[in-house]
Amino acid sequence: MTEQIDVVGHWRDGARWEGSADRFGDVYDPATGAVARRVAFANGDDVDTVVAGAVVAGRAWGETSLTRRTSVMFAFREVLSRRREELAAVITAEHGKVLDDALGEVQRGLEVAEFACGAPHLLKGGFSDGVSGGVDVYSFRQPVGVVAVISPFNFPAMVPLWFVPIAIACGNAVILKPSEKDPSASLLLGEIWAEAGLPPGVFNVVQGDKVAVDALLTHDDVGAVSFVGSTPIARYVYETGTAHGKRVQALGGAKNHMVVLPDADLEGAADAAVSAGFGSAGERCMAISVVVAVDPVGDELVEAIASRMGGLTTGDGREGADMGPLVTGAHRDKVTSYLDAGVRDGARLVVDGRDVEPKGAAGGFWLGPTLFDDVRPGMSVYDDEIFGPVLSVVRAETYDDAVALVNDSPYGNGTAIFTTDGGAARRFQREVTVGMIGVNVPIPVPMAYYSFGGWKASLFGDTRAHGTEGISFFTRQKVVTSRWPDPAERGGVDLGFPRHS
Ligand code: NAD
Numbered sequence: 001m002t003e004q005i006d007v008v009g010h011w012r013d014g015a016r017w018e019g020s021a022d023r024f025g026d027v028y029d030p031a032t033g034a035v036a037r038r039v040a041f042a043n044g045d046d047v048d049t050v051v052a053g054a055v056v057a058g059r060a061w062g063e064t065s066l067t068r069r070t071s072v073m074f075a076f077r078e079v080l081s082r083r084r085e086e087l088a089a090v091i092t093a094e095h096g097k098v099l100d101d102a103l104g105e106v107q108r109g110l111e112v113a114e115f116a117c118g119a120p121h122l123l124k125g126g127f128s129d130g131v132s133g134g135v136d137v138y139s140f141r142q143p144v145g146v147v148a149v150i151s152p153f154n155f156p157a158m159v160p161l162w163f164v165p166i167a168i169a170c171g172n173a174v175i176l177k178p179s180e181k182d183p184s185a186s187l188l189l190g191e192i193w194a195e196a197g198l199p200p201g202v203f204n205v206v207q208g209d210k211v212a213v214d215a216l217l218t219h220d221d222v223g224a225v226s227f228v229g230s231t232p233i234a235r236y237v238y239e240t241g242t243a244h245g246k247r248v249q250a251l252g253g254a255k256n257h258m259v260v261l262p263d264a265d266l267e268g269a270a271d272a273a274v275s276a277g278f279g280s281a282g283e284r285c286m287a288i289s290v291v292v293a294v295d296p297v298g299d300e301l302v303e304a305i306a307s308r309m310g311g312l313t314t315g316d317g318r319e320g321a322d323m324g325p326l327v328t329g330a331h332r333d334k335v336t337s338y339l340d341a342g343v344r345d346g347a348r349l350v351v352d353g354r355d356v357e358p359k360g361a362a363g364g365f366w367l368g369p370t371l372f373d374d375v376r377p378g379m380s381v382y383d384d385e386i387f388g389p390v391l392s393v394v395r396a397e398t399y400d401d402a403v404a405l406v407n408d409s410p411y412g413n414g415t416a417i418f419t420t421d422g423g424a425a426r427r428f429q430r431e432v433t434v435g436m437i438g439v440n441v442p443i444p445v446p447m448a449y450y451s452f453g454g455w456k457a458s459l460f461g462d463t464r465a466h467g468t469e470g471i472s473f474f475t476r477q478k479v480v481t482s483r484w485p486d487p488a489e490r491g492g493v494d495l496g497f498p499r500h501s
Contacts, residue, residue, distance in 0.1 A: 005036075005037055007024065008027065008039040008187065009040050012049070012053055012204050012205075013053055015200070019206075020043065021040035021208075023209075023211075025041060025209070028328055028365070030324065030365045031096055031317060032363055041180070043215075047216060047219065051146060051175065051222060054202075055221050058201070061199060061202045066120050069119065069168075070120055072198050076113055077110065079196045080110055086188065087157055087192075091105065091156055091157055091182065091185055094183075095324075096281070096326065097280045097281070097317055098324050099318060101280050101324075105155050105158040106158070115166070116169040122468065123140075123471065125141060126139045132483075137479065137481050139479045139480070141475035141477050142171070142475060142478065143475060144172055144224045144474055145221070146174075146221055147172045147175070148176075149176045150176075150216070150229070151176065153179035153181040154280070156179065156182040156183075160178065160185075160186065164176060167470075168198065170474040173203075174203050175205070177213060178205065190204075190205055217237060223246060223247065225250075226473070228250075231253040231410075231457045234250035237460075251285075252458050252460065253385040254289075255290065255409055255410075256287060257289075258273060259292045259294065259403075260273075260291060261294050261421065261424060262294055262295070263419055264420065264440075266301055269301065270301060270305045272288075272442040274305055276442035277291075278322075278389045279443075280324075281325070281388060282387065282390060283327065283388065285413055286413065286436070288443070290375070290382065290393075291394070294397075295397050298373075301393070302350060305371060310351075314356045314360075314366060314367075314369070316360035321359055325365040327365070328365060329365050331365070332365040335388030336353075336367055338388075339390070342375070342392075347392070349371075350371040353369055353370035356369075368389065370390045371393070375393060403428065406432050409456075410456055412457070412458050413435060413458035414435070415437055417439055419439075433455055434454065435458065436454065449466075450466075451465060451467035
């Protein structure tokens with residue numbers, strides 16, 4: 001008897017929906033290497049069906065009172081909080097990150113839901129009384145309509161939650177296209193929205209690949225697209241979406257540098273480098289992938305980092321390891337290929353992740369923490385976004401050399417400086433061409449009420465995720481100039497350009 005493998009489908013009209021896909025992808029349990037389920041790949045007809053439902057539901061939702069919408073947001077926050085462990089378990093089962101880390105991502109998503117509960121305040125417009133005789137000016141915001149969110153594999157709950165609660169609080173209908181590598185969390189989010197009382201059709205999920213993405217990017221009834229993923233795809237999504245008249249924010253890849261100055265607390269810096277380099281197996285867009293050691297701290301810092309790495313366990317994320325497997329076998333193999341490339345290019349392999357003895361099944365997608373020293377620009381291990389547990393140390397002679405490295409990078413997502421000199425830290429935050437900066441903080445992910453986004457090839461578009469920029473992105477503003485003149489003061493015909501005096 002052959003074993004039945006579940007198919008992960010879509011979410012439409014407030015319930016799971018099979019769609020009409022004839023293409024499917026494998027979804028793995030990364031800790032065993034087994035295919036755990038399959039995911040349906042939506043075709044153009046499936047996307048059309050979901051968009052059509054979202055248009056109708058979104059129109060009604062946008063007309064629903066702000067008070068009612070906000071009460072659903074509060075309910076969503078409560079249900080999400082109650083079901084956080086269930087969601088974290090689903091994330092770990094498909095992504096591989098350890099349970100505690102999965103709970104952390106749900107928490108950060110929850111914070112955006114809490115921010116979105118403030119929609120009544122955030123959506124308030126302005127009012128200027130009496131700009132001229134009997135003339136008042138005021139502004140207000142309206143939802144965009146139907147918006148799409150296209151998310152990457154590395155945060156199957158948090159990244160969708162950067163956008164979805166804000167878009168919905170603003171009165172839009174949302175279509176989420178999750179990563180095909182870990183699609184199940186999106187359906188759990190559907191259940192949570194339904195339990196919170198969101199009307200059917202306001203939150204939707206289409207599973208799939210480029211076919212589904214292209215159908216959303218070119219659909220006349222999709223007004224805005226929030227994308228998060230690698231830089232080449234972010235650029236493509238931005239160019240295609242804007243060419244089809246949509247507003248697009250497309251967050252791309254990263255290569256985050258952590259600069260360690262000679263006056264830094266080296267033990268604290270080593271702790272931070274290991275935590276930020278290997279948490280979630282380096283599959284974070286805010287992971288530290290390059291440590292820039294400013295002379296003369298290099299030798300001591302490399303030793304402190306290497307000694308900490310020896311204490312990390314790699315294994316099944318459900319069973320208390322420090323670091324889980326990589327998301328797929330193909331990704332693990334690609335990351336591993338950089339180890340050979342680094343050695344070939346002349347970098348010094350200090351800790352080789354291939355030597356790891358994982359606490360987990362033999363078929364899991366394992367690669368242990370890896371450390372390179374003497375890395376230089378021009379080596380692929382430095383130039384490319386590896387997106388795995390590979391930390392590179394680059395030696396810099398001076399602070400200026402370190403800043404030049406950060407600023408010469410095509411990416412500008414995150415960076416950090418470790419120092420006890422407040423003046424140096426202040427100078428650094430003003431000089432770097434990077435969007436999110438940590439001072440003695442290795443992963444400076446902004447709180448939900450600030451906005452998240454990088455510079456250069458890490459973000460295409462003008463607005464960043466969540467915070468007040470999220471409110472702007474998911475609404476269109478109107479400004480009304482109104483005159484209610486005193487009938488006794490009617491001004492007569494005037495062909496001049498309107499001036500208010
Ligand atoms: P990815 O670019 O491969 O996929 C992202 C999304 O795009 C997925 O939904 C995928 O199905 C879709 N996609 C893939 N190929 C496509 C194509 N040819 N045409 C249209 N759509 C396509 O990224 P990933 O591997 O899932 O995620 C890792 C990447 O995401 C890393 O580069 C990481 O830095 C980046 N990331 C960035 C941020 C940020 O905030 N800047 C946050 C998280 C992840």
